[in-house]
Amino acid sequence: MNNFVKSHGLGNDYIVLDIEKINFKLTPKLIKKICHRNYGIGSDGILLLIKSIKADFGLKIFNPDGTEAEKSGNGLRIFSKFLFDYKYTKKKSFSIETKGGVVRSEVKTKNSKVELVKVEMGTAIFEAKKIPVYTKKEVVLKEKLKIKNKVLTFSSVSIGNPHCVIFTNSLSAKTAIELGEIIEKHKIFPSRTNVQFAKILSKKEVMVEIWERGAGYTLASGSSSCGVVAVGFKLGLLGEKVRVIMPGGILNIEIDNDYNIIMQGPVEEICSGQLSFK
Structure with a gap:
């Protein structure tokens, strides 16, 4: 027992x-x-x-x-x-x-x-009301969010749970820790959100730092990896098969044209x- x-x-x-x-x-x-x-x-x-x-x-x-x-x-x-x-x-x-x-x-x-x-992992959902995100727009792609006097460009997706993806050329754990909780609890995310900072290396590889909703900074996340790939694929930045590199290690993510996702x-x-x- x-x-x-x-x-x-x-x-x-x-x-x-x-x-x-x-x-x-x-x-x-x-x-x-x-x-x-x-x-x-x-x-x-x-x-x-x-x-x-x-x-x-x-x-x-x-x-x-x-x-x-x-x-x-x-x-x-x-x-x-x-x-x-x-x-x-x-x-x-x-x-x-x-x-x-x-x-x-x-x-x-x-x-x-x-x-x-x-x-x-199911199908990525981009409809704002289903993620959910408070906005008048149907989808949330490459929108602006002001945090600590910084203007961030973010996109949102649901993989059964909400994700806020921010692509950047400068990636660090420090940024994820400093901004993650503020973004997680921002008023535009009524159910709070997971937060990913991602740096594109190629169509097949992306590096990610993660702030997990309810858990904080984390070394790796499967659903976060799926969220990053889904948004990257939607924006034409990533391909159908992607290696997601995180501090804890690597996940392999596959996505098709209907946004069905497989994680391994x-x-x-x-x-x-x-x-x-x-």
């Missing part, structure tokens, strides 16, 4: 729990405590296995601030590894229902353990154990 598994995808780490194997309620306060890197196990969020009537498995994703996220690319890869490695399924391809929609996941194994996961990347277990509360 109360067993957990902690894994990471390119340094973006999550704790996985099974709702049928815990005897406590995951309140926002408890989520914050478990995810705290000094007073808890420490992670970028919690993945909770639940039942689903729409897919093979159901998944609730919680940010370290206690809020619920719609979708997480790295989280989905970690969750997929957990399902296969811990014998919830023998299939190497299965569906997962998230708050942001149903996705299909395919695992690739080495020595009977998952080391690489491919996820069909590694995942690794860190540790497992049992939660106890005193």
